[in-house]
Amino acid sequence: MVISVDGSKRKEAARERREQRRREVTLLWALPYEPHQRWLDRLAPRAVAVVTGANRGIGIEAARQLAYHGLHVVLASRDAAKGQEAAGRILAEAPDEASVSVESWQLDVADAASVQAFAAWAVETHGGIHVLVNNAGVNFNKGADNSVEFAEQVLKTNYCGTKRMIDAMIPLMKHSPYGARIVNVSSRLGRADGRRNRIGIASLRDQLLNDDRLSEQLIDEMITKFLEQVKQGTWSSNEWPKIYTDYSISKLAVNVYTRLMARRLSDRPEGQKIYINCFCPGWVKTAMTGWEGNISAEEGADTGVWLALLPQEPPTNGKFFAERCEISF
Numbered sequence: 001m002v003i004s005v006d007g008s009k010r011k012e013a014a015r016e017r018r019e020q021r022r023r024e025v026t027l028l029w030a031l032p033y034e035p036h037q038r039w040l041d042r043l044a045p046r047a048v049a050v051v052t053g054a055n056r057g058i059g060i061e062a063a064r065q066l067a068y069h070g071l072h073v074v075l076a077s078r079d080a081a082k083g084q085e086a087a088g089r090i091l092a093e094a095p096d097e098a099s100v101s102v103e104s105w106q107l108d109v110a111d112a113a114s115v116q117a118f119a120a121w122a123v124e125t126h127g128g129i130h131v132l133v134n135n136a137g138v139n140f141n142k143g144a145d146n147s148v149e150f151a152e153q154v155l156k157t158n159y160c161g162t163k164r165m166i167d168a169m170i171p172l173m174k175h176s177p178y179g180a181r182i183v184n185v186s187s188r189l190g191r192a193d194g195r196r197n198r199i200g201i202a203s204l205r206d207q208l209l210n211d212d213r214l215s216e217q218l219i220d221e222m223i224t225k226f227l228e229q230v231k232q233g234t235w236s237s238n239e240w241p242k243i244y245t246d247y248s249i250s251k252l253a254v255n256v257y258t259r260l261m262a263r264r265l266s267d268r269p270e271g272q273k274i275y276i277n278c279f280c281p282g283w284v285k286t287a288m289t290g291w292e293g294n295i296s297a298e299e300g301a302d303t304g305v306w307l308a309l310l311p312q313e314p315p316t317n318g319k320f321f322a323e324r325c326e327i328s329f
C-alpha cells in the first residue's frame with residue numbers, strides 16, 4: 001500500500017515536471033533562432049532536408065517547420081499522391097508561399113528497391129542532402145492492447161527502415177563546415193532501462209547500455225530472437241517490454257542504433273561530420289494514437305526540428321532527447 005502511494009506520488013511529480021518543461025518549450029518557440037545558430041543560412045543554394053513518412057502527423061509538421069526555417073524539404077511518402085497533397089497543403093497554408101520550398105517523392109522505407117530509387121533521385125536532383133529525419137513508423141496497438149500480430153512489419157518499418165535509410169543516405173550527405181544531421185523519431189517506450197517498460201533480461205539490458213558491448217550484431221540478434229519467439233508463440237512480457245512490446249523493441253533498437261552510429265560517425269574528418277540523435281515527440285494526437293495524445297503534431301515535431309537545426313558547436317551526437325532536453329537511454 002505504502003509503495004503504491006509513493007509510486008503514484010512519483011508518477012504525479014514526473015508528470016508535473018514534464019508539463020513544466022512543455023510550458024517552457026512553448027515559450028522558447030516564440031524566440032527566433034539567433035543568427036549565429038542558423039548554420040543553414042550560410043549555405044547556398046538552400047540546405048536540403050528529407051523527412052520520411054511526411055504525408056501526415058508528426059512528419060508533415062516536421063516538414064512544414066523545416067520549410068518555414070528556409071530549408072528545401074522533400075516530403076518522402078510511400079503513397080506518392082498523399083505526399084503531393086501534403087506538400088501542396090504546406091505551400092497553400094504558408095504565410096509567405098514564395099519563401100517556402102517543398103516537393104514530394106515516393107518512398108517506402110520497408111522496401112529496399114524504393115530506398116535505392118529514392119537515393120538515386122536525391123543525388124541526381126539535389127546532389128545530396130543535408131538533413132535526414134527518419135520519421136516513418138507504424139504501431140498497430142491501440143489503447144491497452146499488446147498484440148504482436150504485426151511484429152515483423154513493425155520491426156521491418158521502424159528499425160530496419162530507419163537503418164536502411166541511414167545506410168543509403170550517409171554516402172549522399174553533403175560535406176560542409178557545419179556538418180550534416182540525422183534525426184531519428186523514436187519513443188520513450190524504447191528505453192532499455194525505463195522504469196515501467198524495460199527489457200526484462202538484465203544481461204541484454206546491460207549490453208545494450210554499455211558502449212563497449214553494443215554492436216549491430218547484438219541489436220539484430222535481439223530482434224531475431226524476439227521474432228522467433230513470436231513465431232513459436234513463446235515470447236513473454238517478463239523478458240521483453242510490457243507495453244506495446246513489438247513497437248517498444250523497435251524503438252529501443254532505433255535508440256541504441258543511434259548511439260552506435262554516432263560512435264561510428266564520430267571519426268569523420270572536419271568538413272564531413274554527420275551528427276545523429278534521436279528523440280521522443282511525447283504522446284501526440286495523430287492517427288497512430290487514434291488522435292488521443294496530449295499534444296499536437298506541431299508540438300510533437302518541435303524537438304526533432306530543433307535537433308536538425310542545432311549548430312555544430314558544441315557537437316550534439318548520439319543523444320536521446322524529449323522536450324529539447326537530453327534524457328537517458
Ligand SMILES: NC(=O)c1ccc[n+]([C@@H]2O[C@H](COP(=O)([O-])OP(=O)(O)OC[C@H]3O[C@@H](n4cnc5c(N)ncnc54)[C@H](OP(=O)(O)O)[C@@H]3O)[C@@H](O)[C@H]2O)c1
Binds near residue numbers: 057110
Ligand atoms: N504519435 C505519438 O504519440 C508518437 C509517440 C512516440 C513516437 N512516435 C513516432 O513518430 C513517428 C510519426 O508517427 P505519427 O504519430 O505521426 O503517426 P502517423 O500519423 O501514423 O504517421 C506515420 C507516417 O509513417 C508513414 N509510414 C508508415 N510506414 C511507412 C513506410 N514503410 N514507408 C514510408 N512511410 C511509412 C505513414 O505513411 P502512410 O500514410 O502511407 O501510412 C505516415 O506518413 C513514428 O515513427 C512514431 O513511431 C509517435
